[in-house]
Amino acid sequence: MVQKEIELLLGETASGKTELLKERSKKEKFVVFNCDSRQIYRYLDIGTAKPEKDFLERVPHYFVDIVEYNQNFSAGDFLRKFREYIENEDGKIILSVGTPFYLNSLLYGLDDIPEVSIETKKKVENILKDKGIFYLYDLLMKVDPRRAEELNRNDKQRILRSLEVYFETKKPISSFFKKRKTVDFKIKKVEYIFRDKEQLKLRISKRVDGMVSKGLIEEVEKVISIYGETIFYEKPVIGYFETLEYIKGLITKEKMKEKIVKNTLLLVKRQRTFFKKILKDLKDVNFI
Secondary structure: OOOEEEEEEEOOOOOOHHHHHHHHHOOOOOEEEEEOOOOOEOOOOOOOOOOOHHHHHHOOEEOOOOEOOOOOOOHHHHHHHHHHHHHOOOOOEEEEEOOHHHHHHHHHOOOOOOOOOHHHHHHHHHHHHHHOHHHHHHHHHHHOHHHHOOOOOOOHHHHHHHHHHHHHHOOOHHHHOOOOOOOOEEEEEEEEOOOOHHHHHHHHHHHHHHHHHHOHHHHHHHHHHHHOOOHHHHOOOOOHHHHHHHHOOOOOHHHHHHHHHHHHHHHHHHHHHHHHHHHOOOOOEEEO
């Protein structure tokens, strides 16, 4: 089989990947493999800054609207789908990466994480009930700082999983992370959209204002009507959890927007740290 070639377009949240792709689509034809862990979900459109429908119709995008919000979608699922999609695609492929963990799985494969007993899962779940997710995150920071720094303090699913493995094996989950390439493709070009912190903060603030004016609050109410509000506690997504707090009367609209900006900047910091690790192994990176 002919080895497929892809181009990588890397950039943190709100760096401008979609804007750049829109401009390029006026001059050339390509398909986009959308490497974003939030835009995979149906109905989460405004709050994830999903590309507009006309652009999605004009330029084929993979990994957009492929699962329900209450369904799990792991890096392993991404890897399997990527293999399926790339084998059936003959056009020019641009991998637009906002979730570096997904890219990491493509470059190095997945890790052989041990199975966890029901007893260990119950043990961690009981700690969660008694002391809360922030306590568990602080605990993870002590036993596995490498993993903790990659996660949001509200990322219950991954925090629980990390601690389950630790309690089961007495080893940090990051110790099972291994580098091995499992998808055969050739990277033709690598571009990284770099913006400094102040630029990103301005862009994120403007984006959040735009999301609210476009109907973010109404979108969250729609998601609640489909899945119930507990989904935002089970699978917190920046922009949605804060809006839920506003809808419940816990914070003002201005405070809601401030929290979204703040939490997005924290996400950007984690993304940039992860990208730096990956960029060390990539050749001829073009910073744009």
